[in-house]
Every structure is written in structure tokens, then in C-alpha cells.
Amino acid sequence: MSVRYFFTLSLLFMLMGLTACSPPASSDSRQPSSPLKKTVLDQPKKPATDAKGMLQEGPGKWAGDKFEKYPLHKDLDHLPSKMKAEEAYAYLIRLLAEDYRPVKEKLDDFQPNLVPKLSKQPDKLEKKVNIAILLDASGSMAEYVQGVQKMKWAKDAIHHFVSKLPSNVSVSLRVYGHMGSSQEKDKEISCHSSELVYPLGTYQKEKFAQALHRFEPAGFTPLALSVREAGKDLPPNRANEQNLIYVVSDGEETCGGNPVAEAQKVHQSRTKAVVNVIGFAVNDQGQQALKKMAKAGGGVYTTVDSGPELNRYWQDEYTHLLFDWFGWRAENELEVILLAKEKKAELEKLVSPDLVLHGEDKKSLFYSLLIRENQRLVQAAYYLKQKGKLQEPEQLSRRIQDRYTKLDQFARQRFASFNQSIQKSKQQLLQTIQHRSS
Template sequence: MKKPIIKSSRLLILLVCLIFLAACSGSTENSKPAEPKTAANSSPAGKIPKAAETAEGMIAQKAGWLMKKHFDEDIEAVKPIDWFKYRNFYDETFKPIMEQEIGHYFEKHKNLTSEEVYNYLVYTLGSGQYERFYKPLTAFTHGFQAPELPTEKTDTVETAETPKQANALILIDASGSMKAEVPGGVKMDLAKAAIQQFAAELTEGTNVSLLVYGHIGTGSDADKAKSCQAIESIFPLAKYEKASFQQATDSFQASGWTPLAGAINKAAELLSAYPSDQYANSVYIVSDGIETCGGDPIAAAKKLQEQSIQAKVHIIGFDVDDPGQKQLKAVAEAGGGEYATVKNKEELETQIIKKWRPSVFEIAGKQGVPAHEYVDKISELTNYKVHLTDLSNYEKSRIANATYFLSNQQLIDDKTKEKVLSIIEKRNRLRNDHFEQIYKMKKQKLEEAKNIIDQKVSDWKDQWEK
């Protein structure tokens, strides 16, 4: 009877041992230290590719991994008129993500050289869209064709309608906000220079007038009434005369409020004696903001277009915010004209050529390269360069902001920061100089082709007019 009892006791002891071993095994497994985790999508410094040092290399670079993951391509390459979309998306959505990711990386990778820091930031924040606009820029051709020019006289008599007398009224916003600076200089100074150039190159015989508004008083409530009534014709409607026009543009400075509707009504008053059956009337406005004097500029522009003078209203918005853009665009549409927005000196000059000059260059009879074709080609060429320059400047800004963030968080020292900022500036200048060089070369070829065709037509006209 004892043997079964002994057998059962041994079996029980064996079972207890097995349970104990299993428990120890589980405890040992659970007590293992956790494997270290790396920040999502980050790579060790040794695996970060070296950033390109040539313009061609930077143009061919791939998008930074954070850009590819979080930045919509159409927002990064936004049209100049919609640049607020880029700024708002960057500030509100992308920047917090960027700071968190690079912060994680540099907490784990300290004491990097300035070149290693720059390499990682390009690998993370670089643009991969240069080729999108660079290829059409380098492949750009003018496409101009000379018109067919008969080599023998015919009995056909060509008649042309007598061109109408052109009247160009230029309205310039002299409110206090025009004292602000943009890339290239002070807005008021840039607007004056562009207007002077525009007036000087009007078709011979065009009458021009310059109106200024908001140039009296200050932006204070006490001066509002006085400033809102400040609408003055400082160059009466007449043929352009350089010295007098220059004196007129030098006679005022940016000062007070913005009576845009009142200025348009004043233009209508000045043009009331010039009906559209005899005159080609146009109103050109440079403004940096919305109406601030309680008027309705949309209604004023619509009235100007519907009256017998039928003056078209063209507007350039200079460094305008979203509400301002919406209103100024609506004013131009109500006035049967066109609207464009610019944010720096170069764009201001380009848009004046694009939006304004063609409307007053009315060439009758045989001509070489039509003005609108030339302007369209210049606009296309400029568009490629502007997009490339914007992409380059945006990349520079992203990487510079990241560098300052790392410095503020004491993840890189001051010496490294300054070296990285120097590299950023040099690479940005290298890209932009390269884009500018190609742009100028293409523009020169375009202008040479136009001049050859225009000269050929001019010589043909001379031949048959003898």
C-alpha cells in the first residue's frame, strides 16, 4: 500500500517543479530590458546622403522625407497669387511636425558637424520639385513666326479704322500702409518707379493722368475724414511729359486712409467728357489694401464700366492679404478689367508689363510679333523662373528656421549654427543665380527673335511705301 503513495508523491513534486520553472522562465523573459526605439523615419547620421553642392545636383535632388510625407506638392509650388496658402500651411501644420521630428533626431545625434547638420536638414526639408519647372525653362523656345509678306503689289486697297484716342488714368494708393518694405524696397517708392516707367512707355499720343488718394493726414481716427477726402489729380489728363510727370510723382508720400471708391468716382468724373465711341479709356490702380473710408469700390467700378465712357479698371494688388485680394479682384472684375497681385519689386514690374501694356499697344495693319504673343511668352518664361525662385527661397527658409530651432533648443552650438546658415545662404544664391542666368539667356533669345521679325516687317513696309 505504500508504493502507490510514494509514486503519487513523486508525481506531485515533479509537477510543482515544472510550474516553478515555467514561472521563472516567464519572469526572466519579462525582465529583459526593452529594445531602444528610434524616432520614426529618422536615419543614423552615417546613412544620411551628402547634400548636393552644385546647382544641377540640387535641382535633381529628391524631396526631403518630411516634405514628401506631410507637404502637398501643389501648396509648396503654389502660384505667386496664392502664396498665403504656403505660409499658412507651413506655420499652422508643417512647422510643429518638423520641429518635433528634428528635435527627436538631434537629441540622439549630438556633436554633428555643420555639414552633417545641413545634410540632414536637406534630407528632411529639401524641395524635390525643381525639375518640374526647370525642364520647361531650359527647353523654352519663343515659337514666333514672321507673317506672310507679299513680294508683289496687288490692286487690293487695305483700309483700317481710325484708331481711337487713348486715355490712361493711373490711380496710386498713398495710404499709410504703402510705407512698408517688401523685397526690393519701400512699396511707395517701387510703385512710383513702376508707374513712371509705365507712363513713359505708353503708345505715342496717349493722354495720361495721375491721381493720388489717401496722401493727406495720418492713419489716426482724428485724421480719417480729412484723409478720406484726399483725392487729387496731380498730373491732369494730357500727353506724357517726363519732367512734369516725375515732379508729380515726387510731390506726395504715403500717409493716411484708403478712399478707393472715391478715387474711382473721381476717375469717372474726369473721363465723363470722353465717350467710348471716340476714346479708348482705361483706369489703372496700384493698391496694397481694401477700402477703409466706407465707400463701395465694386459699385464704383461697375458704374464706371457701364457709363458711356466704358473705362476698364485694371488693378495690381501690392503685398495684399487675403481679404484685400478678394475685394480688389472683385473691383477689377466689376470694372471689366484684370487683377494681379505681387509681393516684391520684380513681380510688380513684370505684372505691369503683363497686365497693362498690352491693353494700350493697339497696332493696326501688318505687324511683326503681336504684342499679346510677346507678352504671353514673357509671362510664361517669367512664370518658370518665379516658381523656381520661390521653391528655392522656401527651401532656404525651412532649413534656416530649423537651424534656429535647433540652436534655441541648444541641440547645436552657436558656431555650428552660423556655419549652417552660411551654407544655406550660399546654396540658395547658387540656385537662384543659375535660374536667373538661364532666364536672361532665354529672354535675350526671345527678344532677338522678335526684333528680327519686327525689322523684317518694317523693312517690307518701307519698301512698299516708297
């Protein structure tokens, strides 16, 4: 929820009162029956017109936890009648301005640059990894899950995964079942369709994106054929090197092949590839078949029933890859990522404009003050209007809005600037780690 929405509600409430007809002031309203309070009626200094000055005006008499409604009303009753907007605003600031100085000092002291404690880089070379991804493009992948086509979910998730892989990881993409159709007359051509659309090599954004756009869901599921061909896409296993195959499928073999046997052959071949299988919205029979295939290939079978689950699978797999293969780099990248997360959380607690932080309905320190102050100013202005003490109620409304807007802009600019610095520091450190590990 936007803080501007919160302010609009308060302002609308005030304007409804300000535009309503109010009874004329009585003849003795300008002369209170009790003695005037000199501490309230002393002419206040001219209010600030910029955010820098506004932040120094508090605390007012009834700011923060000192606020009491009825004693405030007594002070408001002692104010002169028929005040102009600027005079009324000055008195309200003297009474209700929040104390922004502590949070302003914290913002001034905030350090957005990250200072991680990087561990010593080991002498051991990192392991080279080859990944072959097999993507099911049979006709059933045209079905929709949560309003999005299965194939789109799969393409987007795979692309996001490979885009984050380090430079010493080579990747290939093979698609199967993408020719012909799911009709019996096209079965032969479909069951022989297995194409390497992105040969094994380092990730290149444009080329990989082009490869993903070369096919759409079409026919049957020649899973066994594709696993056998994937074994040829990978090099023989060597020291300090590992071969992995990831199969993404929404169903079992439909072309008469034996994917379990093919997975076992690939795993026991010179490539020594590990075959992991991801079943995407698969029925019970399909799950059982795919589980056997993964087990035969020395890998793990995982079921995902939605697009977000598929995204989480690849994210988890990326994390596992980092820890399994790139010890020093993983340890230090994680240190930087967590440090940036903590630093941003610290910033959010101070000055985030969001009304919901980390899933909880609470505001940052700055906006807790700002919203509370605005509510009280609006309510006090409405009270003065009802008491016939304002000559220019609309101008007072605009003056209060101007204060809120300027302080809101100040906070948003500081938040955006600090957050940008945090992200920049994070990226610079990650690049340094990647360079040292390449």
C-alpha cells in the first residue's frame, strides 16, 4: 500500500469537513473565558518551506507519545479566531511537528557500501561442469498451468537458470518431440525428433534466446532417443570435471523407447553423466516412470506442479551447484548477497516508503512519524475549522499537503539513492569474486 494512498484518505477526510457549511462564530468566540496560554500564543517563528528545514522543526508540544487529544483541543481553543492559513499552520507545527532528528541522524550516518570478510582463496582449481538440458516439446506442453503455457514456464525458468551460471560451466540445450503433431499420422516423424538447438558451450544470451524460440510444443515424447543423443553431446569424463543431464518432461515415453535403460547406459558410459529428471505437472503413472529413469541415471527425480515451483527448483539447483562445485566462490558470493540483504533491511527499517515490510503490516521509522504527523495535522485543522478559527481552510489544507509531499519526496530520494548504492556495491564485489575465481 502506498503512503500516498494513506495521505489521500486523511486529506479527503479533512476536505469533507472544510467544504461543509459551518455555523458562524459567536460574538464572544474571539475572547476566551479563561486566560490565554502565553506559551501557545507566543508568535511562532516562520515555518520552513523545504524538507531540510521541516526536519528540524520538531518536536512539537504534543508530538509522539506526548499526544493527548483533549489537552490539544484546549490549546487549539486558545488560538486566535479567523486566522490566515500561514498563521494557523505555524501554530499547528509548533504543537504537532514530529521529531525527525533521530532518524535524520541515522540516515546521515548510514553507510551503503558493503564490507564483507572474504575468506582466503584456495589454490585448488575449480571443477569444470558440463550441463545438458533436455526439454520436452511434445503436444501436452502446450497445456496451461495457472494461466500460463507449460512451455513458456519451462523456457523462462531454464533461461533464468543458465543466465546465472559461472563462466566455467558449459551448457547445451536439446529439444525433443517438437516436430509433426500428436496425431497418429505424424507419429513417425515426431518420434524421431530430437534436436540439439544449443551446442555445448558457454552461455551467450542472444544465441540461447534464439535457440529457445526455434521450437514450440507439437507431437509425441521420444524421451529415450533424446537421452541417448544427450550422451553424445557431452565429452568423456575427466579429472576435475563433471557431466550433468537435466530432463524436463510433463509425461512418460510415448514412442516405444526405454528411457530407463538409456539413462543407465549414459550414466555408466565414458561421460559418467548424472541424469536428473524434473516432472512438470505429471500424473501418477508418469511420475513412476520418470522416477525409475532418474534412479537408473544416478540422479534425482523432482515433481513440480506449477510454474513458480519450477522456478524454485532451478533456483535451488543453482544454489546446490555453487556449494558443490565452487566452494570458495560460493562461500564469498553468499557472504556478499546476505550482507547486501541485511544492509537493505536496515535501510528499509529506517526509511522505506512501503507500508508492508517483509510480509508484516508495519511502517519504517521515518514513515511512522510522517503518517502520524499528517493525520494529527489534518484532524487539528478540521477541529479549527469547526470552531470557526480559519479564514482560509483550503489554503491550510494545501499547506499541510505540501509539507507531507516534500518530506515524502525527501524520504523516497534518500531510500532510492542508498538502495542504488547498496546494489552497486554488491555487483562490484560479485564481479571481483568472479574475476578472482575465473
